[in-house]
Amino acid sequence: MNERLADSHRVFDRVSQEYDAARPHYPEALYLALETLSGIRLAGATVIDVGAGTGISTRGLLDRGARVVAVDRGELMLARLRVRTDCPALLADGNDLPLRAGAADLVTYAQSWHWLDPALSVAEAVRVVGDGGAVAGWWNTVDPGKADWLAANQVRLAESCPGYIGPVLPGWSMPPMAAAMSDAGLSVAETWVDWTRSVPLEDFLTDLRSHSYIASMEGGVATELLARERAELGRVFPDGRLTVPMRVYLVVGRRGRRGAM
Numbered sequence: 715m716n717e718r719l720a721d722s723h724r725v726f727d728r729v730s731q732e733y734d735a736a737r738p739h740y741p742e743a744l745y746l747a748l749e750t751l752s753g754i755r756l757a758g759a760t761v762i763d764v765g766a767g768t769g770i771s772t773r774g775l776l777d778r779g780a781r782v783v784a785v786d787r788g789e790l791m792l793a794r795l796r797v798r799t800d801c802p803a804l805l806a807d808g809n810d811l812p813l814r815a816g817a818a819d820l821v822t823y824a825q826s827w828h829w830l831d832p833a834l835s836v837a838e839a840v841r842v843v844g845d846g847g848a849v850a851g852w853w854n855t856v857d858p859g860k861a862d863w864l865a866a867n868q869v870r871l872a873e874s875c876p877g878y879i880g881p882v883l884p885g886w887s888m889p890p891m892a893a894a895m896s897d898a899g900l901s902v903a904e905t906w907v908d909w910t911r912s913v914p915l916e917d918f919l920t921d922l923r924s925h926s927y928i929a930s931m932e933g934g935v936a937t938e939l940l941a942r943e944r945a946e947l948g949r950v951f952p953d954g955r956l957t958v959p960m961r962v963y964l965v966v967g968r969r970g971r972r973g974a975m
């Protein structure tokens with residue numbers, strides 16, 4: 715496994731507090747699209763949420779009636795999840811799930827699949843969902859095509875952060891989970907959900923600090939960068955509340971029932 719993947723949970727553990735405090739939730743329409751594309755009603759479904767982190771996706775699934783088992787390799791991220799949910803939470807590697815074959819209806823990766831091994835992770839998910847189950851990944855991202863201030867913010871981040879990953883990079887695209895699912899024999903469907911986030915400026919900056927490309931920078935450099943963003947964004951939003959155009963990309967792979975046409 716390459717170094718970026720092997721150490722990702724340590725990067726997130728360093729910013730678990732910021733992650734928990736300020737990362738966005740996922741909109742209702744995302745969960746509806748998940749039900750539609752997977753053919754699985756969340757109420758009553760058994761869901762394994764891999765890379766559950768501090769529990770943003772886990773709580774969204776629990777709120778809709780799913781029975782969720784959260785899985786993450788980051789001890790501090792999971793500790794935050796445990797504070798606010800009492801679902802089972804396993805400190806484990808998503809590439810090697812400690813779960814029996816057919817244990818779940820759905821395996822989800824919210825904002826996390828790109829940190830796992832692309833082939834091993836999907837093979838594990840397919841094993842764990844069994845016949846008729848589904849595997850889903852989704853990613854929240856800002857939508858700089860809809861606001862000049864956001865495009866300018868992302869360009870500044872791309873120029874200042876060596877590890878920046880995001881929509882203003884030439885050739886940027888969502889992680890290739892659809893291809894990995896297709897290679898694993900799943901029937902794949904994709905969609906995008908647009909939404910708008912209203913967020914205080916300080917929370918937006920805390921959210922930025924929790925992104926791996928800032929979390930992996932030296933502390934003083936990150937603080938300086940965020941001070942610059944506070945000044946730039948404060949000029950655009952003098953009342954201190956941002957309206958941020960967002961998009962969620964959702965990909966779902968369904969595993970057919972053995973013998974079904």
Ligand SMILES: C[S@@+](CC[C@H](N)C(=O)[O-])C[C@H]1O[C@@H](n2cnc3c(N)ncnc32)[C@H](O)[C@@H]1O
Pocket residue numbers: 719722723724726727737764765766767768769770771772785786787788791806807808809823824825826829830831
């Ligand atoms: C960006 S966070 C996503 C958290 C959450 N699902 C959400 O929606 O906010 C990615 C998480 O994946 C976890 N992770 C990275 N590699 C992993 C692996 N091999 N197995 C399990 N979790 C992993 C990290 O520790 C981190 O908590």
